[in-house]
Amino acid sequence: xxxxxxxxxxxxxxxxxxxxxxxxxxxxxxxxxxxxxxxxxxxxxxxxxxxxxxxxxxxxxxxxxxxxxxxxxxxxxxxxxxxxxxxxxxxxxxxxxxxxxxxxxxxxxxxxxxxxxxxxxxxxxxxxxxxxxxxxxxxxxxxxxxxxxxxxxxxxxxxxxxxx
Amino acid sequence: xxxxxxxxxxxxxxxxxxxxxxxxxxxxxxxxxxxxxxxxxxxxxxxxxxxxxxxxxxxxxxxxxxxxxxxxxxxxxxxxxxxxxxxxxxxxxxxxxxxxxxxxxxxxxxxxxxxxxxxxxxxxxxxxxxxxxxxxxxxxxxxxxxxxxxxxxxxxxxxxxxxxxxxxxxxxxxxxxxxxxxxxxxxxxxxxxxxxxxxxxxxxxxxxxxxxxxxxxxxxxxxxxxxxxxxxxxxxxxxxxxxxxxxxxxxxxxxxxxxxxxxxxxxxxxxxxxxxxxxxxxxxxxxxxxxxxxxxxxxxxxxxxxxxxxxxxxxxxxxxxxxxxxxxxxxxxxxxxx
Amino acid sequence: xxxxxxxxxxxxxxxxxxxxxxxxxxxxxxxxxxxxxxxxxxxxxxxxxxxxxxxxxxxxxxxxxxxxxxxxxxxxxxxxxxxxxxxxxxxxxxxxxxxxxxxxxxxxxxxxxxxx
Numbered sequence: 001x002x003x004x005x006x007x008x009x010x011x012x013x014x015x016x017x018x019x020x021x022x023x024x025x026x027x028x029x030x031x032x033x034x035x036x037x038x039x040x041x042x043x044x045x046x047x048x049x050x051x052x053x054x055x056x057x058x059x060x061x062x063x064x065x066x067x068x069x070x071x072x073x074x075x076x077x078x079x080x081x082x083x084x085x086x087x088x089x090x091x092x093x094x095x096x097x098x099x100x101x102x103x104x105x106x107x108x109x110x111x112x113x114x115x116x117x118x119x120x121x122x123x124x125x126x127x128x129x130x131x132x133x134x135x136x137x138x139x140x141x142x143x144x145x146x147x148x149x150x151x152x153x154x155x156x157x158x159x160x161x162x163x164x
Numbered sequence: 165x166x167x168x169x170x171x172x173x174x175x176x177x178x179x180x181x182x183x184x185x186x187x188x189x190x191x192x193x194x195x196x197x198x199x200x201x202x203x204x205x206x207x208x209x210x211x212x213x214x215x216x217x218x219x220x221x222x223x224x225x226x227x228x229x230x231x232x233x234x235x236x237x238x239x240x241x242x243x244x245x246x247x248x249x250x251x252x253x254x255x256x257x258x259x260x261x262x263x264x265x266x267x268x269x270x271x272x273x274x275x276x277x278x279x280x281x282x283x284x285x286x287x288x289x290x291x292x293x294x295x296x297x298x299x300x301x302x303x304x305x306x307x308x309x310x311x312x313x314x315x316x317x318x319x320x321x322x323x324x325x326x327x328x329x330x331x332x333x334x335x336x337x338x339x340x341x342x343x344x345x346x347x348x349x350x351x352x353x354x355x356x357x358x359x360x361x362x363x364x365x366x367x368x369x370x371x372x373x374x375x376x377x378x379x380x381x382x383x384x385x386x387x388x389x390x391x392x393x394x395x396x397x398x399x400x401x402x403x404x405x406x407x408x409x410x411x412x413x414x415x416x417x418x419x420x421x422x423x424x425x426x427x428x429x430x431x432x433x434x435x436x437x438x439x440x441x442x443x444x445x446x447x448x449x450x451x452x453x454x455x456x457x458x459x460x461x462x463x464x465x466x467x468x469x470x471x472x473x474x475x476x477x478x479x480x481x482x483x484x485x486x487x488x489x490x491x492x493x494x495x496x497x498x499x500x501x502x
Numbered sequence: 503x504x505x506x507x508x509x510x511x512x513x514x515x516x517x518x519x520x521x522x523x524x525x526x527x528x529x530x531x532x533x534x535x536x537x538x539x540x541x542x543x544x545x546x547x548x549x550x551x552x553x554x555x556x557x558x559x560x561x562x563x564x565x566x567x568x569x570x571x572x573x574x575x576x577x578x579x580x581x582x583x584x585x586x587x588x589x590x591x592x593x594x595x596x597x598x599x600x601x602x603x604x605x606x607x608x609x610x611x612x613x614x615x616x617x618x
Contacts, residue, residue, distance in 0.1 A: 019361060020360070020361050020362030020490075021362070023361040023362055023363075023375065023414075024361070024362045024363070026410070026413065027363060027368070027371045027410060030406070030409065030410065031328055031368070031371075031406070032327040032328050032406060032443075033327065033524075034324070034326060034327055034524050036521070036524045036525070039324070039520050039524055040517050040520050040521055040524070041517075042520075043513075043516045043517045043519065043520035044513040044514065044516060044517040044520075045513065046516070047512050047513045047515065047516025047517065047564075048508075048509035048510065048512050048513030048516070048560075049509070050512065050563060051508045051509060051511070051512025051513070051557075051558075051559045051560040051563045051564070052505050052508050052509045052512070052559070053559075054508070054512075054558075054559030054562070054563040055504060055505055055508040055558050055559035055560070056505070057559075058558065058559055069558075073559075073562050074598040074599075075598075076559070076562075076563075077562075077563075077598060077599045077602065078598055078599070078602040080563065081599065081602045081603050081606055082602065082606050085603075085606035085607055085609075085610045086606075086610065088320050088322075088610060089320075089610035089611075089613065089614035090614070091320060091614075091616075091617040093320060093322050094319070094320050094321060094322045094323075096322070097322025097323065097324065098322075098324060098325075100322075101324045101520050101523065102516045102517070102519035102520035102523060102533075103513075103516045103520070104322055105322060105323075105519070105530055105534065106515060106516045106519045106533075106534065106537065106564050106565055107512070107516070107563045107564050107565070108563055108564075108565060108567075108568070108599060110322065110530075110534065110565065111534075111565060111568070111599075111603060112602075112603050112606065112607070113320075113321065113322050114321065115603050115604070115607040116320070116603075116606065116607040116610050116611065117317075117318040117319070117320040117321040117322070117616075118318050118321070118607075119607040119608060119610070119611035120318065120320055120607075120610060120611045120614060120615075120616045121313050121318030121319055121320065121321075121616050122313070122318070123611045123612070123616075124215070124216045124217075124218075131608060131611045131612070135604065135607055135608070135611075138317070138318075138321065138531065139603075141531050141534075141535045142531075142534050142535055142538050142565060142568065143600070144535075145535040145538055145539050145569075146538040146539070146541075146542060146568050146569045146572045146596075147572060147592060149538070149539045149542035149543065149569055149572070149573070150542050150569070150572035150573045150575070150576045150588075150592055151576070151588060151589070151592070153542050153543060153545070153546035153573050153576070154546070154573060154576030154577055154580055154588035154592070155585065155588055156546070157546045157573075157577055157580075158577065158580040158581075158584075158585055158587075158588060159585075161581075210617075309616070318616065319616050319617065320616055320617070323530060324523075365527070
């Protein structure tokens with residue numbers, strides 16, 4: 001096995017805290033790093049591509065439903081969510097995400113995958129305990145923080161307007 | 165001092181029990197690995213024809229037990245063993261408890277995370293040597309999908325794994341120990357202390373467990389007065405590539421040089437080039453199926469005469485991690501001599 | 503032209519998230535929640551809508567847009583109904599996304615099996 005050079009020595013006989021600190025340093029230095037540049041580039045390209053697809057879908061729905069470009073954002077989001085859920089069910093999404101990283105998890109596709117993956121995984125525990133009870137396990141935080149932020153921002157912005 | 169105790173943490177068995185039967189069963193990834201041909205039975209997918217991953221893991225443990233009993237020539241229903249010692253990774257040990265049900269043998273459930281294989285075999289050996297049993301069945305299992313859905317993320321979730329993360333082995337290993345018979349013998353058991361050197365990242369289990377492994381190996385060698393060279397092979401359970409690097413360094417800090425006689429089951433079980441397992445294997449079954457499937461067979465082929473199996477376990481739970489705690493670990497060692 | 507802007511802005515937002523994930527100890531859950539909060543704050547300041555006008559789907563597809571949409575819903579209703587509108591209007595613009603996610607996640611879970 002390859003040797004790790006330039007490591008700090010963990011000296012026995014010293015206090016637990018300093019031993020821990022020394023070991024943490026060793027581990028941090030030696031930890032294999034993810035391919036950061038490759039990941040950043042993949043995330044950029046896939047994220048950009050998903051947004052381009054989103055833009056294309058918006059144009060499509062604008063034409064197909066005869067609504068404004070802004071209003072077409074709604075069916076666009078629904079379409080992307082449907083596609084992500086389907087790919088998750090087919091077992092394909094996680095393979096794509098391994099490569100794409102944030103390129104798939106940041107767009108609304110990631111949100112849909114989090115909900116679908118959780119619902120799918122826990123279906124063995126039944127409709128109520130499993131699918132129903134566990135669906136929001138991963139995605140719940142986003143909704144909670146979004147709503148709480150909107151509450152405070154909404155109050156502050158409204159009060160600011162009133163004062164003006 | 166109690167008459168069979170040796171040093172700080174080791175027990176020398178006065179009449180070392182024999183391993184009269186052992187079996188290892190494994191999932192598809194393990195079957196495709198370098199040791200695939202050594203396993204007694206493999207399964208084509210993670211469900212193994214069952215309704216859930218948990219039921220599949222149960223089937224694997226039961227199959228491993230039946231195969232081990234058959235090889236040991238133990239018949240009868242219930243089989244003629246005095247105790248069934250078993251453990252796994254699932255909450256409340258449901259793999260072991262539900263496997264114990266059809267066996268109808270007195271059952272002791274164990275939790276040592278991935279150190280359970282050495283814990284169960286060590287305790288089984290002590291029960292026999294202490295005159296409390298003639299024959300003991302010890303089993304351990306783990307299942308990749310079942311443990312991921314409990315400890316980490318749903319299987320279809322699109323997350324990127326870190327390069328030092330490990331892949332939980334799917335499989336089960338079972339061993340029949342007996343006071344009389346033939347086969348390799350368990351001569352010493354070193355029970356480990358829980359160690360914590362400050363690792364918090366649940367994906368970095370190898371680094372979290374390395375201190376415990378080194379501590380137990382060091383204590384075992386000091387207690388028995390043996391050196392690393394006494395053993396043909398010292399294996400740790402599942403430190404995998406990164407963790408075993410850390411172990412080698414920590415050992416060197418204690419003037420303990422592990423060298424060529426040291427391997428890790430998490431490294432042996434997969435082909436890191438061809439299989440996407442990052443640092444290597446982990447899970448209770450890792451040490452169990454590498455030992456039961458491969459190493460014991462190597463002993464019967466005469467290639468290994470003295471083996472030290474040091475199974476390592478990371479003692480965290482999703483709760484302890486979310487509450488910001490470190491990851492403590494434990495390692496138990498069993499000396500097997502043929 | 504809009505397609506190019508969507509690609510660049512969307513790509514940059516995702517790349518930023520990837521850099522945070524690879525260089526800090528934050529988990530995906532932390533990063534996505536953080537981006538949602540950021541989208542909400544930028545929405546309250548009026549900047550996020552400008553970004554959507556500029557980059558289209560490049561700004562409306564990432565999860566930060568969810569934070570913005572929640573704030574917009576809250577503010578629009580507050581304009582007409584006073585402070586209570588912050589609560590009553592919040593899900594106006596995000597109901598499609600949430601409903602779609604729940605329904606499609608449910609249907610997928612019922613139809614498919616998890617593999618690995």
